[in-house]
Amino acid sequence: MSESNWGRWGTDDERGALNLLTPEVVRAATACVREGRPLSLSLPIRGATSSPAPTTVPHLRGRPLPQHFMSVDAGDYAAGARPIGAGLRMADDAIVVTPHGTTTHMDALCHMWTGDRLYNGHPAGRVRSYGATRCGIDKAGPVVGRGVLFDVPRLRGVRHLAAEDRVSAEDLAACGVEVRPGDIAVVRTGWPLTWQDSPEAYWAGQPGLSAGAGRWLAGRDVAMVACDNAAIGGLNERQLADEDLDDDLHLIFLWRHGIHLAEMLWLEELAATGRTDFLFVAAPLAIEGGTASPINPLAVL
Structure with a gap:
C-alpha cells in the first residue's frame, strides 16, 4: 500500500480519492x-431554538447545535419582509449549522492536517477564517458509487459496540464484504442507539475504527469512508x-490518502435490510472554502 496519494492525480488535485469515481465505476x-x-442515512437537523434538540438528537x-428560525409572513424572524400578494401566505427559514459533531456531514480535505501542508502538498496557510482556498468542500462535488x-x-452479535471498542482490520475482513476500488465504505457501530438511553451514555466515549482498519480500507482504494459515530475513529x-x-x-x-469522510450517519434501517x-x-x-457540509446520504437498494 502506498503511504499516501499525494501526486497520484496531479500536483493540483483537490478531490483526492473521489477521483476514483470514474464514469465506469459509477455505471x-x-x-x-x-x-x-x-x-436516508441522515440524522435530522433539529434547531435548538425550535425543538428540544439537546435531548433528541445525538451530538x-x-x-454549537443547529439554530433554526422560522418566519410566517414576516411575523417572527424576517422583520421587514414584504407581503407577497393578497391572500398568499409564506413561511421562510434561517438555519445556522456547525456540521462537525452536531449532524450528518462530510469532511473536506482541508479539515485536518499536520505541519504546514494540506493533502497533496497544498499550503496550509490557504486555510483562513474566511474559508479555505485549497481542498474546501466545494471541490468535492457529488458522491455516487457502490456503498x-x-x-x-x-x-x-451485539446491539451496538461498547465505547472502548476499536474496529480492527480483522473485524472488517470478517464481515465478508468484497471491497472494490472506488467503493464507499460504510461502517456501523450502532453507537447512536445509546442516545436513546441518555446523552451521558453517548458522551461516555465512542467506538470507532482502529488505525489498522483505516490503513486496511485505504489500501483497498476506497473513495470515501462513512460511519455512524462522530469521528470515524474512537x-x-x-x-x-x-x-x-x-x-x-x-x-x-484526509491528509495522507485524500479520502473524504462522512460522520454521524443513521444506519439502523439499512442494517435491518441485511444488504x-x-x-x-x-x-x-x-x-466555498468550507471544512465540511451537512449531507443527506442515500442508500438505493
Whole structure:
C-alpha cells in the first residue's frame, strides 16, 4: 500500500480519492439497485431554538447545535419582509449549522492536517477564517458509487459496540464484504442507539475504527469512508482521540490518502435490510472554502 496519494492525480488535485469515481465505476455501481428503494442515512437537523434538540438528537457535548428560525409572513424572524400578494401566505427559514459533531456531514480535505501542508502538498496557510482556498468542500462535488456496509455489531452479535471498542482490520475482513476500488465504505457501530438511553451514555466515549482498519480500507482504494459515530475513529470519555499523529484516523484518511469522510450517519434501517451493497448517493453543499457540509446520504437498494 502506498503511504499516501499525494501526486497520484496531479500536483493540483483537490478531490483526492473521489477521483476514483470514474464514469465506469459509477455505471457499475448502479447494478446494486435491485429494488429501486431509497433509504436516508441522515440524522435530522433539529434547531435548538425550535425543538428540544439537546435531548433528541445525538451530538458531541459542547458543540454549537443547529439554530433554526422560522418566519410566517414576516411575523417572527424576517422583520421587514414584504407581503407577497393578497391572500398568499409564506413561511421562510434561517438555519445556522456547525456540521462537525452536531449532524450528518462530510469532511473536506482541508479539515485536518499536520505541519504546514494540506493533502497533496497544498499550503496550509490557504486555510483562513474566511474559508479555505485549497481542498474546501466545494471541490468535492457529488458522491455516487457502490456503498458497502460493514455491520460490526451484527458480526459480534451485539446491539451496538461498547465505547472502548476499536474496529480492527480483522473485524472488517470478517464481515465478508468484497471491497472494490472506488467503493464507499460504510461502517456501523450502532453507537447512536445509546442516545436513546441518555446523552451521558453517548458522551461516555465512542467506538470507532482502529488505525489498522483505516490503513486496511485505504489500501483497498476506497473513495470515501462513512460511519455512524462522530469521528470515524474512537473517542475517549473527554471526546478526544487517543491516537498519536501516525495513527490518527483523520490524518490517515484526509491528509495522507485524500479520502473524504462522512460522520454521524443513521444506519439502523439499512442494517435491518441485511444488504451489504447498494448505490450510495450524497452531495455536499457547495460551500466555498468550507471544512465540511451537512449531507443527506442515500442508500438505493
